[in-house]
Amino acid sequence: MTLRPRLRDAAFRWLADELDTDDRAELQRILASAMGGDEASVAELAERMAGPLRFGTAGLRGPLRAGPNGMNRAVVVRTTAGVAEWLRNSRHAGATVIVGRDARHGSEAFCTDTASTLAAAGFDVRVLPSPLPTPVVGFAVRELGAAAGIQITASHNPLSDNGYKLFDAAGTQIAPPVGEQIEAAIAAAAPAVSVPRAHTWSRLGDEVLEAYLRRLETLPKGTHRTLRVAATALHGVGAATLREALRRNGFTDLSLVAEQADPNPDFPTVTFPNPEEPGAADQLLALASEVDADMAIALDPDADRCALGVPLPDGSWRMLRGDEAGALLGSHLLSTLDRQAHPDPLVATTIASSSILRSIAATHGVRCDLTQTGFKYLVRSGDGAGTGLVFAYEEALGLCVDPDAVRDKDGISAAVLACDLAATLNADGRTLLDALDELAIEHGVYLTDSLSPRFERTSRIAELMAELxxxxxxxxxxxxxxxxxxxxxxxxxxxxxxxxxxxxxxSGTEPKLKAYLEVVRPVAQPDELTAARAAADARLADLRADVSALLDA
Structure with a gap:
């Protein structure tokens, strides 16, 4: 592979407009090696200059690196200039914008650049006081009547990534065609070095977090609080907020995985900081067993996802699948819902999730909608605006249990509601596994699984879809x-x-294909549950094997 003049010239143009000295030096080294004939450097340069990051799941995510195809200060400044133009075109000139961040590498600088660019564009920018969970930004947008919210986070992506998540004035993730409109505005923006920035933004105190925590105090409907919980924040920003939320709701018997409780952008104990990934919850489950917990809770690093773990009869532990948690919390919420306050409630899940929620909703006489994958669609379910929405979930551990406050997935509020359910069951001598059995007897056995093969050659993803x-x-x-x-x-x-x-x-955020599998088997009588579940397990194994073969997984 040789360095073509077009690629060389594009790199020179980017360097001329680079505003960060470290990023400039990084790209200059790669360009110099490429000009010297190093083929690996040519390939690296081509990847970095391949094009701007695209708006995927509610914004940008990408590797921390210099160049237009990475997360860096120049990309963040030009992206924010595009967001500012979109806001002006949407009649929000001068409006309030909330900006927050997680604790990843680069997040503090990106947060400052975002706030400064918006401030120079004439917006009333309010920055959260410290690294906080993503749901707090979505809550703040609604609480303060802001026109938008931006959280600098890559959620559960690998440590080498960062991202830029955008909420609209309703506190919801942006949806088409907004992404395309913002991309067009970014393309028309001035070079990053020429985009004005001003440090005239303000920093919020603890009032927004306090309001968020007070809202969480309204969620539990049960009166029982005896529950021992083990939890992990997976080196993210959720531990302190989770502890305080549970304390205020009376759940004080909490043990955190000490090695994973404080924010650490290097994620030293996990390969991928995603509760869904094999091994990510190993330390959590070991702690749960050690302290004889009733339930385990795993948050992802920005605390918008929540995974639940349960003890098995033989003393071992396992994490519940997202569909199991969704069925449990959906059923619990509907069984305790104030129908006077919510006369025509709506629940929603995605086409990739289990279909059991539809059966549960029918039992309660509640509307249920199935949407495309992603919370940007879930919170717009039903009439396109999510009118009447009281609960939404997707199988990837996303749970929205209080849409009127946080119109997105929220791991903290889901954890509070899960504790309410588990404590209520414990008081009656039952467990979350018992509750799952009861749902299966009533609605049938719904077993789900997923495959997510990762591809080094990303073009193979499109090839496989075309072949299928x-x-x-x-x-x-x-x-x-x-x-x-x-x-x-x-x-x-x-x-x-x-x-x-x-x-x-x-996948919309990673170089993966995702396959969501489901097997459904009715249960004629309660004493047939074990046999029905065994038959469903066998069929699910067959389905997994067949789909794995299709995907070369």
């Missing part, structure tokens, strides 16, 4: 299936037959 469209399977897990292509609305394939379903799509 051209030659879809006709049988999965011994069942005849048909394929629904959800283009142009979504790059998703839904392959389904009697009692089996596989939904396949590219």
């Amino acid at each position: 469209r051209a030659d879809p399977p006709t049988v999965l897990a011994g069942r005849e299936v048909s394929t629904e292509d959800m283009l142009p609305g979504a790059d998703v394939l839904r392959i389904a037959g009697e009692g089996v379903r596989a939904l396949i799509r590219p």
Whole structure:
């Protein structure tokens, strides 16, 4: 591979407009090596100059590196200039904007650049006082009547990444066509070095966090508080807020994984700081066993996701799947819902999640909507504005249990509600596993699983999707299936037959394909639950094997 003049010139132009000395030096070293004939440097330079980061899940995410195809100060400043232009075009000139951050590498500088760029553009910028959970930003937008909120975070991505998450005036993630509008505004923005910045923004005190915590005190509906909890923040920013939220609600018997409690951008004890990843919850479950906990809670690093762990009859522990947690909390919320305050309630989940929520909702006489994957669609379910929404979840550990306050996934509020449920069950001599059995007897066995193969060559993702469209399977897990292509609305394939379903799509944030599997089997009588679950387990294993073969996983 040789360095082409077009790539060389693009790198020189970017360097001329670079505002950060360290990033400039980093890119200069790579360019010099590429000009010297080093093929690896040419490839690296081409990757960094491949194009601007695209707006995916509510904003930007990418590797920390110099160049337009990375998260760096120049990209953040030009992105914010584009957001400012979008706000002006949306009749929000001069409005309030909330800015927050997590504790990742680069987050503090990116937060300052974001606030300074917006302030220079004439906005009333209010910055959260310290690294705080992402849900606090969404809450602050609604609480303070802001026009937008921005959280600098890469959520549960690897330590080498960072990101830029944007909320609109409703405190919801942006949805099409806003991303395209902002991308156009970014493309038209001045070079980063020429974008004005001003340190005229203000820093909030603790009043927003205090209001958020007071709101969480309204969530539990039960009266029991005897519960021993083990928890981890996975080196993120959620531990202090979780501890205080549980304390205020009477759940004081809490043990945190000490090695993972304080924010640490190097994530030293986990390969991927995502509760879904194998091994990520190992230290949590060890602590839960050691302290004889009733329940375990894992937050992702920005605390917008919540995973639950439970003890098994043999004394071991396991983490619940996102669909299991969604079914439990959805059922609990609907069974305690004030129907006078919510006369026409709506719940929502995604096409990639378990379909059990629809059955639970029907039992309670509640509307249920299935949306595309992602909370930007879930909170707009039903009539397009989420009118009447009281609960939403997706299988990837995203739970929204108080949409009127935080119109996005919120791991802290979900943890509070989970403690309320677990304590109520404990007082009656029951467990979360017992509650899952009761749901299965009433609604049937709904088993879900997922595959998420990671690809070094990202172009292989599009190739596989094209191959599946051209030659879809006709049988999965011994069942005849048909394929629904959800283009142009979504790059998703839904392959389904009697009692089996596989939904396949590219990830919006990582170089992965994601496959969501479901098997459904009715339970005729309570004493048939064990046999029904065993049969469903076997069919799910067959489905996983068949889909793995399709994806080369």
